[in-house]
Amino acid sequence: MTSDFARLGEVVAAAEHAPCVYQVAVQHPLGSIPLADVIRKADEAFEKIIDMATGYQVSAGPVTAQAAYPTEQIEFTGTTVALNRFFLDKGWSLGLPVIPPSPEAVQEVLMGTGRKPDDVVGQVPPRMGTLTVELVAVNAVMAGCRPEFMPVLLAALEALLDPSVNWRGSLATTATSQTVVIVNGPIVKELGIASEQGAAGKGHHINGAIGYAINLIAFNVGGSRPPYVDKSTLGSPADYVCWVFGENEDKLPAGWEPLHVDRGFQKSDSVITVLSSYPPVANLDHWSTAPEEHLRWWSHMVSPMLGPTRGMEQNPIVALAPEHAELLGASGWSKADFARALWQNVRIPLGTWPAGGQERVKAAFSSIGPLSPESMVPLVLKPEQFLIVLAGGAGKQSHYFPPFFDSLPASRLVTTQAGRRGDHS
């Protein structure tokens, strides 16, 4: 482990209930340095490695964790500004203003869910902090959520805690990864979740408050804090407020189903779908008048974010602007036609994949025919892997979200009063 990542290693080891001192830190970096320097670092670390391999003794006794419920209450006297400074100093704030989570405010937000406050939603990575419904409400208040936002927030958190989403990786990585939350179904209009012009941008209270609450929970409960645990090389504003938008289902071309129906839900269900992704790349095709022309824009503008060959099995988000969708639908293209065309046309040279993985890529696409490093291969194994969703309002700006490594989408039903029927990963 290199020195810059040693603290992250300790946190993850503690979260896995493993002894925290089983690693040897080597001066960062190890990658992209001359071989002679690698050898020197190995020589310098060798004795410590031998000591750790033979001399370290596991300490006995369990680690006692602080009870997660009820949440500790503190008394504070002062202005809201002073309280914000206090929270920042204590490490309970992302650096944006928070609303004081008074017991009264938390109780009010808890009225938005039928779940008990001591219900455990899950363990938030990377430090696997226990998240109770009460803690969700505390962070929801801080983010400015109203009681009626709770079902959406809880569904999003349950989806994020699905191991297939790999939220742990996204919260600790050096990559500029982000959480994307897509909302479908009647709840979009019932709550006024932004799904049209600027749906993922500013000025939409519920979208912003939910996105802020999710990231506060990742920070306060999961411990995803820069610089030692959240190792983002640069980070992004999405670390403050993650992506939350509703699908613009009204603008779906005739015969096109919304995302949640593609994923096996009924149209009348309200569903949250989440994914960890890289920042999106924009397709700003303002000129095409036929689908075949439009496809060329996707071919040229998609960023593959290549890494482990498991990327072939992942699910990029294709957030279509309604006007681009209209161009496709008016020409009689179904959603499946578009997905197939993306798969057929958005290709990269086999040689673009890291050398160590090219044999696996070759085997995966052997049905195409004999492949050389110059052969053009699809980004994903099957067209159905694309998560096609209508996003935004007027304007010819679609977006492609490459999935973060090993993140697969998870969907959860939004439970308001009735019990949930089934969730899909």
Next chain:
Amino acid sequence: MSGETFLFAPRPRSLEGKTVMLRWNGKHNADHFLNRIAGLLTGRVKGVRIVRNWQVALETRETSSSPKLSLEFAGKLAAYRPDIVIGAIGD
């Protein structure tokens, strides 16, 4: 909070005659680092047996932050019955 209890394997007092698994996650230079460690071990520790994950279980030479995959890889490497695993994760 419920959870399973498990015991950690005690460290061997010496690596003489032991099997040491070297686990590379595919990141740049970590293999060179581990190969150097292998060389130093075989030069100094009598009877040590070195097994490299990228030679015996290539599918485990992958970069991943997924807990699920970590467990899967650990299971595959455990099948080689190493006495100790030394991993280098680069970056």
